[in-house]
Amino acid sequence: MKFRAHAYTAVFLALAAFGLAACDSGEERAQEHYDSGMALLQEGEPDKAQLEFRNAVKLDPAHVAARYELGLYLKSKNDIRGALGQFRSAAELDPNHIGARIELAEIMLVANQLDEAERFVLAAFALDPENPRVLGIKASVDYKRGNREEAVKVAREVIERIPENITTRLVLVADRVDSGDNEGALKLLDEGLAYKESDLSLNVVRLGVLEQLERADDIGPQLERLVEHYPRTDQFREALARWYVFKNQYDNAEAQYRAIADNNPRDYQRALDVARFVNALHGPERAREELERLASSDNPLVEYELAIATLDLREGDEAAAIERLDRLAAERTGADQNRARLERAKLHIKDEEFEAADVLLDAVIASDTKNADALRLRASRFLAADENDAAIRDLRAALDVAPKDVQIMLTLAAAYDRNGQRELALERLAQAMQESDFDLPITLRYAEALIRAQKPEVAESVMNDALKRRGESRDLLVALAQLKLRRQAWAEAERIANRLKVIDPKDAVADRLLAAAALGQRKFDESADILETVVDTEGGDASNGVIALVRALLAGGDVDRAYTYLTERLETKPEDVTALVLRASILSGRGDMEAAETDLLKAIEIEPGNAAAYASLARIYNSMGKASQVTETLQKGLTLNDRDVSLRLTQAMQLEYEGQFDDAIEVYEDLYKQRPSSTVIANNFASLLADHRASDPEQLSRAFNIAKRFRGSDQPYLTDTYGWLLHLTGSSAEALPLLRRAAEQLPTNPLVQYHLGVVLAANGEFSQARNRIDRAMTLSEQVNFSHADRAREVLKRIDALEADRARKAEEGKAQQ
Structure with a gap:
């Protein structure tokens, strides 16, 4: 051992x-x-x-x-x-x-x-x-x-x-x-x-x-x-390239962009920057040669082929772009294949081939559930179909993948707003503003949303914070001054307008703000004097100044001075279309329809494409009971301005007034595609669907989804639409207080009274229901009411229900 x-x-x-x-x-x-x-x-x-x-x-x-x-x-x-x-x-x-x-x-x-x-x-x-x-x-x-x-x-x-x-x-x-x-x-x-x-x-x-x-x-x-x-510092090369362009040394500039691309062989954007520069300098043919060279290299990136497809589209060759994208979607795999599918889906959407687009988007998301671009694009499709909840689900998933993507935040805010979830919409807008470092358009959008949500103090605070970060931005100052005017803080609005005048002494918008502040303080003459100076200064294109001046005079109750001003202006400038349309409005308000008609016909003669003149003339003919001339005027206006929203909205309202509900719905549907965020269009469209397509479950569901944005609104027409759709979708008890409020605010509207009567009956309040339906029938003698026959049937049902209730009560007593 x-x-x-x-x-x-x-x-x-x-x-x-x-x-x-x-x-x-x-x-x-x-x-x-x-x-x-x-x-x-x-x-x-x-x-x-x-x-x-x-x-x-x-x-x-x-x-x-x-x-x-x-x-x-x-x-x-x-x-x-x-x-x-x-x-x-x-x-x-x-x-x-x-x-x-x-x-x-x-x-x-x-x-x-x-x-x-x-x-x-x-x-x-x-x-x-x-x-x-x-x-x-x-x-x-x-x-x-x-x-x-x-x-x-x-x-x-x-x-x-x-x-x-x-x-x-x-x-x-x-x-x-x-x-x-x-x-x-x-x-x-x-x-x-x-x-x-x-x-x-x-x-x-x-x-x-x-x-x-x-x-x-x-x-x-x-x-x-x-x-x-420092040859590998790209910022220096980029600055040098810009200097070469400034000095018209384009070949030297191109050499710098190519050197940057060589410095970054794995960054395809740098190579595409060269192609973009070549395109700007030499045109699309040379740019195509550059892109084809990149696309034909060993193991080429799909981005180069996608860039060629984009070039095809810019040159108007959609067929070539489609052929390339379809080939890429078939040949490539994984992420490259999905990139091609996404671009192809965008073309399907542009061409209104929605089913084909949906198939591709579903395929991308099936193979890559965290593809933020596909989720965002599919969400936009859901929003177009008013499937708000589905859109919100996709956008939330996309934001989980790309939590700093401002565009996803903005789209999600729009989806929440359309779903009536305003607080969530405001949260996303605030997040987008912060993430974008107070980007001006996003900040203004957030401020406008806060104002609509009756939070003007918060909107003002947001704009002041943005001014501290972004400096004396003219657009921000204008928006802040307008908010001050809404809040009747006249002196503060005036101070901001004067700040704008310091930035640009010739700023006409600042003058109009000063005039509005004076008007708010009931300084009518001062306001008018300021605006007259603006009009004189603007010279030839003074339409905005003329409109502001006339509005100021009318707001001050000085109709005669407004009329005199327009008449005197027309004496010196007889072809001022804006003045003619404004004077026609004053004349129609006085009941002088023939004189108003004369002014509008002259405005159309001078400027045949003036949509506002056609719309005003159609309304005057409607007031005069000239139905055929209303239709003729609208048709002429739409021939020259077939996409004008104001004219087409007037057309839809006229069709509705004439009882041509299917045609009105068709016009509203097209308008809604064009302006899905328009409150007036959304309300009128949803209301017509509710009143005339309620038997179709799909159309009824769409109408309800459109109307969800009106949850919590204090506007009686919007409240009525949402409340009525709540009833039609089975929530009559929830609808009742909303329709009571709408009927109180619109006591002379027979349709609103009818809606309340029906919902009262659905909640078993037959006596009150009868009173409301009777009121609707009485009002229909003075106002157009397309549901008179339905109202009579409702009264019969109420009689039958009351009789049945009385019979059951008697039977109950007998059994006792």
Whole structure:
């Protein structure tokens, strides 16, 4: 046993000795690699040297000097993240390594991380308070902290001792720029570049100074210098390409875009950028050649073929695009196949081949349930069919995949709004605004939604926040002023309008806002005077000013002055169509239909395509009881303006008035496709479907889905439509309070009274139901009411139900 123990001890000691030897060998080999790296640096071979430093660190992770040298190399290659890691490790391994702390301080200073920069530089200062680089960095931090005078003093002292110190020199450059002495700054930069021509900071700052001096001819050479020293930095090449375009040096610009593509062989967008530039410069034929070259390479990306299909479409060759997309969808697999299917589905939708589009979208989602593009596109199809819940499900799934996609957020907000879920819609709009960094159109859309939701204070706060972030945006200021007017904050609206006048003294919109603010304060003459000046200033195209002026006069009750103004204007400008249409409106309001007709006929003669004139004339003929002339006028107007929404809406209403409900529904359906967000069109369409297609379950379901957006509305017509559809879909108890409110707000509307009567009967309130139906019948003697026959049948059913209730009551008494 003793022998065995002795044997184990011997083995253990041998292994330990071998381990120590291996350790020594590893450290020695690491040092050899480090020494080799330093020698290579002396020979001007930094790329080979860094390989030696990496080997040293791999063999000995605690080799501080190797880490430091590797960090310097990475910094020289603009790999700041990698350099930062090496310098941090060196500083942690050796707290007294001043070089690592200086480099860390400089990196943090450039990144404007002042707290971190100050921490590192103070640590270095404690190690060597006389070190010029340390003093220079400390001066830079002090300058950025606002201690400018002391920082500049220290920087001058350092530069006198070490003129090649870049960080310190930049303090003096900043001082010159902040003092408005850009030429002096340029001189300091050039002196610094004489020591190190390739320094990134000096070159970038020099570029900025040249831009401030507006020395366009010198900017190009400066960018060329940056590209020479940093050939793989695409931002410099992009800027240089733009400068070449500015100087009409298109071949040089193309060369830069091609170099960027070469720098990024895996980024197909860079290659497509070249094709786009070629297209803009030489036309689609050359662009096609470029794309065909890309598409014919080994293992070509599907994106190049898709780009050719897009080019086909732009040139009007849809057949070629379809053939290519169908081929790709058949030949490719996986994600490439789905990309082709999606593009083909978009064409199906454009051509109104919806079933074919749906098949492709379902196939994409079946193979890739997290395909955000397909989910979003299918959701748009669901929304077009008013399948709001299905759209919302797809959009939620898409947002799970792409949580920062602003377009998905906006589409989901629209879906929630159409489903009557306004708070959820507002949440998504707020999210989209934040994610887009207060993008102007999105911010305005959110503000408008808040106003519609009766949250004007929140809307105002949102717009003020956007102004702080985006600066004095004209559109934001106009929207804010309009909100102030809605809230009757006249003085505040006036102040904002004056801010707009400071930005542009000739801003007619600002003048109209000032006029509206004056009108709100009942300063009618002042408001009219402002608008008259606007009209005079606008000269030939003064229609908006004329409309605003007349509205201001009418709002002030000064109908005579409005009429006189328009008449006088027409005496000097007899072909002012806007003035003719406005005067016709005043004349019709006075009951002078013939004179109004004359003005509108003249307006149409001057401007045969004026849709507003046709629509107004049709309404006047309707008031005069000239049904045939109403139809004739609308037909003429639509011949010239077949897509005009106002004319077609007037046509639909006329068809409804004449009892041609199927034709009216057909027009409304087309209008709804064109303007699915229009409240008037959506309400009228859903109402007609509810009243005349209720026997068709599919049409009834669609009408209810359309009307869901009216949940919570305080508009009686909208409340009536939604309440009536609740009843038709089996929720009569839920519908009753809504229809009561609508009937109270619209006491002279026979259809609304009829709806309430029917729902009262459905809830067993027969006496009240009879009263409402009787009221509807009475009102129908003065107002067009297409449901008179139905109302009579409802009264008969109420009689029968009351009789049945009375009979059952008598039978109950008899049984007692």
